[in-house]
Amino acid sequence: MCGIVGYVGRQTALKVVIDGLRRLEYRGYDSAGVALVSDGELFTERRAGKLANLDAALADAEPPQSMTGIGHTRWATHGAPTDRNAHPHVGRQGRVALVHNGIIENFAALRTKLEAAGHELDSDTDTEVAARLLEAEVAAGADLTEAMQDVCRQLEGAFTLVAVSVDDPDRVVAARRNSPLVVGLGRGENFLASDVAAFIEHTRDALELGQDQVVTITPDKVAVSDFHGNPAEGKPFHVDWDIAAAEKSGYDYFMLKEIEEQPKAIADTLLGRLTETGRLQLDEMRLSDDELRAIDKIIIIACGTAFHAGLVAKYAIEHWTRIPCEVELSSEFRYRDPIIDRDTMVIAISQSGETMDTLMALRHARQQRAKVLAISNSNGSTIPRESDAVLYTHAGPEIAVASTKAFLTQIVACHLIALYLAQVRGTKYGDEITEIVGQLEQIPAAVTEVLAALEPVRELAREMGEARLVLFLGRHVGYPVALEGALKLKELAYIHAEGFAAGELKHGPIALIDQGTPVFVVVPPKGRGSLHDKMISSIQEVRARGARTIILAEQGDDKVLPYADQLIALPKVPTLMQPLVATVPLQAFSCEMAMVKGLDVDQPRNLAKSVTVE
Numbered sequence: 001m002c003g004i005v006g007y008v009g010r011q012t013a014l015k016v017v018i019d020g021l022r023r024l025e026y027r028g029y030d031s032a033g034v035a036l037v038s039d040g041e042l043f044t045e046r047r048a049g050k051l052a053n054l055d056a057a058l059a060d061a062e063p064p065q066s067m068t069g070i071g072h073t074r075w076a077t078h079g080a081p082t083d084r085n086a087h088p089h090v091g092r093q094g095r096v097a098l099v100h101n102g103i104i105e106n107f108a109a110l111r112t113k114l115e116a117a118g119h120e121l122d123s124d125t126d127t128e129v130a131a132r133l134l135e136a137e138v139a140a141g142a143d144l145t146e147a148m149q150d151v152c153r154q155l156e157g158a159f160t161l162v163a164v165s166v167d168d169p170d171r172v173v174a175a176r177r178n179s180p181l182v183v184g185l186g187r188g189e190n191f192l193a194s195d196v197a198a199f200i201e202h203t204r205d206a207l208e209l210g211q212d213q214v215v216t217i218t219p220d221k222v223a224v225s226d227f228h229g230n231p232a233e234g235k236p237f238h239v240d241w242d243i244a245a246a247e248k249s250g251y252d253y254f255m256l257k258e259i260e261e262q263p264k265a266i267a268d269t270l271l272g273r274l275t276e277t278g279r280l281q282l283d284e285m286r287l288s289d290d291e292l293r294a295i296d297k298i299i300i301i302a303c304g305t306a307f308h309a310g311l312v313a314k315y316a317i318e319h320w321t322r323i324p325c326e327v328e329l330s331s332e333f334r335y336r337d338p339i340i341d342r343d344t345m346v347i348a349i350s351q352s353g354e355t356m357d358t359l360m361a362l363r364h365a366r367q368q369r370a371k372v373l374a375i376s377n378s379n380g381s382t383i384p385r386e387s388d389a390v391l392y393t394h395a396g397p398e399i400a401v402a403s404t405k406a407f408l409t410q411i412v413a414c415h416l417i418a419l420y421l422a423q424v425r426g427t428k429y430g431d432e433i434t435e436i437v438g439q440l441e442q443i444p445a446a447v448t449e450v451l452a453a454l455e456p457v458r459e460l461a462r463e464m465g466e467a468r469l470v471l472f473l474g475r476h477v478g479y480p481v482a483l484e485g486a487l488k489l490k491e492l493a494y495i496h497a498e499g500f501a502a503g504e505l506k507h508g509p510i511a512l513i514d515q516g517t518p519v520f521v522v523v524p525p526k527g528r529g530s531l532h533d534k535m536i537s538s539i540q541e542v543r544a545r546g547a548r549t550i551i552l553a554e555q556g557d558d559k560v561l562p563y564a565d566q567l568i569a570l571p572k573v574p575t576l577m578q579p580l581v582a583t584v585p586l587q588a589f590s591c592e593m594a595m596v597k598g599l600d601v602d603q604p605r606n607l608a609k610s611v612t613v614e
C-alpha cells in the first residue's frame with residue numbers, strides 16, 4: 001500500500017518521479033505528492049485524490065528544475081485522504097521532506113513528545129512525526145543518512161521512508177522495515193521505489209534490500225547500512241520483463257490486458273520445468289529431497305484471490321501426494337496457535353510478495369521451525385526472500401488491483417509443487433507425472449479458446465447491470481472458483497455477491513434466492529460421477545425457487561442443458577485443472593459489469609494492490 005519513488009541523477013526529477021508514480025498508482029490512489037530539491041530550496045506539491053489532481057496542480061505551480069526528487073501515492077491509514085494529510089510531509093523549517101509507506105505504531109508517543117517540545121503538527125498522519133524528527137537530527141548536525149538511521153531506531157511498526165534535504169541536495173535516503181523498497185541501478189542516476197515498475201523504463205538492474213536497512217543513493221553511488229550505520233549489502237537482481245509489459249498497450253484497462261495475457265502467463269510459468277528425461281525440475285526449490293520426504297503436513301497461507309488458489313491446490317496436493325493439507329487465511333493463522341513443527345511445510349502464496357498478513361504468518365511458521373515455500377510473482381520482494389524456498393510464477397507485472405493472471409499461475413505453481421512432491425516421495429510414477437505436466441501444457445490453448453468465446457458473457461453482464469445480488473455455486477475445485485467469481489464481482493462492480501459450496505446451499509443460503517436472482521453454477525466435469533449429478537440436483541433446487549441459472553459446464557455436457565438459462569461451455573480439461581478455464585468467464589463478467597456501471601476497473605474504491613498493513 002502506498003507507492004513511493006525517489007530519484008537522483010541527470011534527468012528532470014519531476015518527470016521521472018511522476019512517471020514512476022503513474023506506474024505505482026495501483027498501490028493506492030487516495031492522494032499523491034512530490035518534493036524536489038533545487039538551489040537550496042524545497043519545493044513540494046500534494047493533492048488529495050488520484051494522480052491527475054496532482055498533475056493539474058503542478059501545471060499551475062511552476063516547479064523548479066531539479067535532479068533530486070521523491071514522490072508518493074497514498075492509501076490512507078492515519079488521517080483522512082485530504083490535501084493536508086497527503087505526502088510528502090516536511091520538517092518544521094521546511095528543509096527536509098519525507099514520504100512513507102506503512103504504519104508507525106509508536107507515533108502517538110512520539111507526537112506527544114514533539115508537541116511538548118513546541119511542535120505544532122500540520123496533519124493527522126503518523127508520517128509527519130518522522131519528518132519532524134528527521135529534520136531535527138539534520139539541524140543538530142547529522143547528515144541525512146545518519147539522521148535516517150537515528151530516526152529509524154526510534155520508530156516501531158512497519159515503514160518504508162524516503163527523504164530529501166536541502167542540506168544534502170544530491171542524495172536521496174531511504175529506509176525499510178517490513179515494507180517494500182527496491183533500488184534501481186542506473187548509469188549516472190539511481191532510483192528508489194516500492195516496486196521495480198516505477199523505474200523499469202530506465203533500468204532493469206535492481207538491488208533487493210534486507211530488513212532494517214538504510215540506503216543512500218547519489219547519482220554515482222548506492223550505499224547500504226543497517227540502522228546503526230554498519231555497512232551492509234543489497235542483493236542484485238535483473239528484472240525479466242520490460243516496459244511494454246507494464247503498459248496498457250491499447251487496452252482501456254490493465255485488467256482487460258491481463259485477462260488476455262493468461263495463456264502466455266501459464267505457458268511461461270510452465271516453461272523449462274521438465275528435463276529431457278521427463279523429470280520435473282524446480283530450480284528455485286531450495287529444500288532437499290530428504291526434507292521434502294520428511295514432510296507430514298502442508299499448510300497453505302494466503303489472502304484474497306491467492307487464498308482461493310490455495311483452496312484449489314489442496315485438492316491437487318492431497319490427491320497426488322497423500323499429504324494432509326490445510327488452507328488458512330494468513331490473517332487468522334498465527335492467532336490460533338497452529339500445530340506446526342519442522343516436518344510441516346507452509347506454502348505462502350502471494351502475487352506481490354509483500355502482503356503483510358502473509359508475511360507475519362510466514363514469520364510465525366518459521367519461528368516454529370516449519371519449512372516455508374513461497375509462491376510469488378515478484379522478484380526482490382520480502383516473502384520469497386524470507387522463505388526457505390520459492391517458486392516464481394512468471395505472469396509478468398499484474399497492475400490491475402483485481403487479480404487475474406496471478407490467480408491462474410498460482411494454481412499452476414501449486415500443481416507443479418504437488419507433482420514435484422509426488423515425484424520425490426514416489427506417490428506417482430514418473431510417466432504419470434509427465435502425463436499430467438503434458439495436460440497442464442495444454443491449458444494455455446484451452447484458455448485461449450475460452451477467451452475467444454467471451455462475448456456472450458460480456459453481453460450477459462451488460463444485460464444484468466442492475467443486479468443487486470449475484471450468487472456463485474461450485475463443488476470440489478469448483479467451490480474456490482465460485483468464491484473467486486464472487487470476490488471479483490464485489491471488488492470490481494460493488495455488487496453483493498457470495499460464493500457457496502453447492503451442498504451447503506440447503507443449510508441456509510438458499511433463503512437468499514428470489515424470483516430472478518442470478519446464480520452462476522460451476523458444474524464438475526461429467527467424469528466426476530455422483531458429484532456431477534448432485535450438482536444438477538442443486539441447480540434444480542435453486543431454479544425451483546426462481547433463480548436464473550448461468551451454467552458453466554464442459555462442452556458436450558448435455559445433461560445440464562435443460563437447467564440452464566444461459567450456458568457457458570468450457571473446454572474439456574482434467575477435473576483438477578477446471579478452475580484454470582472456469583474462472584476466466586467470471587473475470588470477464590465482473591470486468592464488464594464494472595465498465596457498464598462506469599466504474600474504474602483497475603482502481604476499485606477503497607482497495608490497493610499490495611496490502612502492506614495488517
Ligand code: M6R
Nearest residue numbers: 304305306350351352355402403
Ligand atoms: O499480493 P497477494 O497475492 O498477497 O495479494 C492477496 C490479496 O490481497 C489479493 O489477491 C486481493 O484479494 C485481490 N484484490 C483480489 O483480486
